Amino acid sequence: MTLSVLSLASEAVPLIKTGGLADVAGALPGAVAPHGIAMTTMLPGYPAVMRAIGKGRLLHSYPSLMGEPARLIAGKMGDHALIVLDAPGFFSRDGGPYADPAGHDWRDNWRRFAAFGRAAADLAGGAIKRKRFDVVHAHDWQAAMALAYLRFAPASGTDKPLASVMTIHNIAFQGHFGSEVFPQLGLPDSAWSMHGVEYHGGVGFLKAGLEAAGAITTVSPTYAAEIRNPQFGMGLEGVIMAHESRVHGIVNGIDTTLWNPETDEYIAANFGQRSLTRRSTNKRAVEEEFGLEQDEGPLFVVVSRLTWQKGMDVLLEVLDHLVGIGGRLALLGAGDAALEAGFHAAAARHPGRIGVRIGYDEPLAHRMQAGGDAILVPSRFEPCGLTQLYALAYGCVPVVARTGGLADTVIDANIAALGAGTATGVQFDGVNYHALRAAVSRTAALYGERDQWRTIQRNGMKCDFSWSRSGKAYADLYASLAT
Ligand code: ADP
Ligand code: GLC
Numbered sequence: 001m002t003l004s005v006l007s008l009a010s011e012a013v014p015l016i017k018t019g020g021l022a023d024v025a026g027a028l029p030g031a032v033a034p035h036g037i038a039m040t041t042m043l044p045g046y047p048a049v050m051r052a053i054g055k056g057r058l059l060h061s062y063p064s065l066m067g068e069p070a071r072l073i074a075g076k077m078g079d080h081a082l083i084v085l086d087a088p089g090f091f092s093r094d095g096g097p098y099a100d101p102a103g104h105d106w107r108d109n110w111r112r113f114a115a116f117g118r119a120a121a122d123l124a125g126g127a128i129k130r131k132r133f134d135v136v137h138a139h140d141w142q143a144a145m146a147l148a149y150l151r152f153a154p155a156s157g158t159d160k161p162l163a164s165v166m167t168i169h170n171i172a173f174q175g176h177f178g179s180e181v182f183p184q185l186g187l188p189d190s191a192w193s194m195h196g197v198e199y200h201g202g203v204g205f206l207k208a209g210l211e212a213a214g215a216i217t218t219v220s221p222t223y224a225a226e227i228r229n230p231q232f233g234m235g236l237e238g239v240i241m242a243h244e245s246r247v248h249g250i251v252n253g254i255d256t257t258l259w260n261p262e263t264d265e266y267i268a269a270n271f272g273q274r275s276l277t278r279r280s281t282n283k284r285a286v287e288e289e290f291g292l293e294q295d296e297g298p299l300f301v302v303v304s305r306l307t308w309q310k311g312m313d314v315l316l317e318v319l320d321h322l323v324g325i326g327g328r329l330a331l332l333g334a335g336d337a338a339l340e341a342g343f344h345a346a347a348a349r350h351p352g353r354i355g356v357r358i359g360y361d362e363p364l365a366h367r368m369q370a371g372g373d374a375i376l377v378p379s380r381f382e383p384c385g386l387t388q389l390y391a392l393a394y395g396c397v398p399v400v401a402r403t404g405g406l407a408d409t410v411i412d413a414n415i416a417a418l419g420a421g422t423a424t425g426v427q428f429d430g431v432n433y434h435a436l437r438a439a440v441s442r443t444a445a446l447y448g449e450r451d452q453w454r455t456i457q458r459n460g461m462k463c464d465f466s467w468s469r470s471g472k473a474y475a476d477l478y479a480s481l482a483t
Pocket of ligand 2: 019020021024169170219252382383384385386405
């Protein structure tokens with residue numbers, strides 16, 4: 001029996017991306033399809049999404065959805081079904097999905113994503129076109145209100161109960177708004193409770209989704225355990241604990257049709273485990289692109305949002321040391337202005353040794369994974385992390401903080417793992433100057449032992465982080481909920 005699942009996301013590759021959520025939402029339909037799941041993805045109609053869907057097929061018109069005219073349009077995302085909420089008043093704007101061109105969150109984000117949730121709830125439950133889905137799967141706070149609407153204010157014609165999953169990609173982003181928005185959400189008074197949408201005196205979108213969901217997932221087993229504690233739960237640890245038996249950690253996969261060094265069209269030289277020497281062409285390309293000197297030392301790379309979560313402030317502190325021991329760094333990222341300025345200053349201090357590209361550049365991210373010797377991921381918390389998975393596949397050794405999905409996916413090159421021939425990278429404890437400095441030194445020393453380094457690279461490339469295992473885990477979860 002085929003189950004139909006409506007996946008609700010605020011971004012998805014290849015249409016719109018600001019981070020790993022897009023990679024996951026874009027890959028999920030293909031990941032679950034072999035396991036009998038027909039997934040339809042629903043996205044907000046940002047300009048890039050509207051251009052991609054073209055005219056589409058009109059499913060429904062709202063004269064006013066949370067104050068704006070809106071339409072639901074059906075089309076395709078690759079081989080899979082796509083439904084777009086076309087609401088120009090909410091989504092047809094310059095800037096990013098969540099913030100204006102200056103980087104400030106859109107002031108009406110609560111209304112934009114409540115509208116998305118309202119329309120998703122109407123669609124999921126069968127109130128539109130009488131087509132009901134078996135399961136609705138909401139990703140992060142932007143999609144979470146769909147589950148609250150289904151629970152507290154289902155449209156007439158909704159088939160109940162509908163199985164639901166709420167996935168936390170990052171609990172730091174919660175969609176927390178003031179209590180004044182509550183009367184405008186179109187929810188009954190009964191929704192304003194500790195087990196509804198109320199959260200610390202305001203409205204919590206993610207919290208509302210967690211309270212309403214049949215199952216909660218997050219993107220690695222370690223993060224699923226970490227968010228029970230205040231240090232990682234960011235205020236929602238109590239909610240997580242209260243629903244503990246329904247929380248699952250399913251590690252993300254990577255889309256091997258997009259991320260495969262043997263076929264990647266963005267890179268100068270394709271290679272595999274048995275042709276690792278061809279990486280040197282890619283390394284040279286990165287050195288040239290970043291204006292770096294060429295020598296025998298390790299080339300570190302970073303592809304990251306430049307934020308506190310990612311430990312980029314600590315990385316800045318160790319850059320003099322990294323250069324001092326003969327390393328070089330190529331960094332691609334965008335984010336906090338102070339961090340961007342810090343990396344520019346470091347590059348100016350170390351010409352030829354540190355190269356910085358501020359911005360977002362997908363092809364360059366591929367080239368850096370293909371040419372870098374090691375990627376630095378010093379995250380303070382990391383629900384899953386994808387760059388270390390791409391690195392493993394590309395023979396770029398990950399150097400990671402031991403947290404969340406980083407802890408679950410990289411095997412530290414300690415003496416035991418080196419002896420057993422299982423090491424795939426370097427892990428360190430605690431995101432601070434001393435720990436990261438030591439990890440950089442340890443990586444440089446390992447790099448100096450060429451045979452050992454090749455073994456670490458090959459071990460990583462042998463790992464299977466494709467979607468095959470996790471696609472089945474999601475499919476099994478949907479099936480268990482839908483019965
Ligand atoms: P997060 O979603 O928290 O940012 P992930 O590691 O899960 O972290 O995913 C980040 C994704 O965004 C990866 O696909 C990575 O390659 C990509 N990425 C991050 N910054 C950039 C950038 N400046 N240019 C291109 N790709 C980037
Ligand atoms: C979030 C997390 C990241 C995760 C991604 C996809 O952006 O920060 O760790 O890999 O979602 O699940």
